[in-house]
Amino acid sequence: MKTYHAEVTRDGKFWLIRVREIDRSTQALRYRDVETMARELIEIMEGPGSGEYDLHLEVHLPSSVRDHQARAEVLRAEAQRKQAEAAAENRVAVQELLALGLSQRETGEVLGVSFQRVSQLAKTC
Incomplete structure (x- = not known):
């Protein structure tokens, strides 16, 4: 073809x-x-x-548009790395609170997330 x-x-x-x-x-x-x-x-x-x-x-496309697209891609990649770092920090926070003896429900209330999310984070530690 x-x-x-x-x-x-x-x-x-x-x-x-x-x-x-x-x-x-x-x-x-x-x-x-x-x-x-x-x-x-x-x-x-x-x-x-x-x-x-x-x-x-x-x-x-004009070079200025390509430059903006390239910069946006760099920022997206950086945002993904930062999101992964934030998730890792959340997991550590959950782990520490659970180690202190807090329940998953209490941990969720303290951190402002649902206890289901605490359960998910606890499983990935």
């Missing part, structure tokens, strides 16, 4: 779509129409039906 590659860029109010394999371009007003417009261009120029080829869209 043949694969076509459509390079997509924003230019003013339009999305410009260039299909490399046929060296032709088209445009779309909305991003949701990009794939349809690319497929229509391919089918007009090449003739295959919609199920006879693959289409790969390559969206080229």
Whole structure:
């Protein structure tokens, strides 16, 4: 099955779509129409039906947008690490309170969580 590659860029109010394999371009007003417009261009120029080829869209965003996306990914990864650290600290807090002789219900009340959550945390210690 043949694969076509459509390079997509924003230019003013339009999305410009260039299909490399046929060296032709088209445009779309909305991003949701990009794939349809690319497929229509391919089918007009090449003739295959919609199920006879693959289409790969390559969206080229401004470098500032890519920079923001990269920073967001770093922050998400950092947040996941911090969340794991917080969960570990909660488990230790539960373990210490249970070791002091508090019930799971009391531990939950003291920590502001349900006794079911205390039970879950206690099982992972």
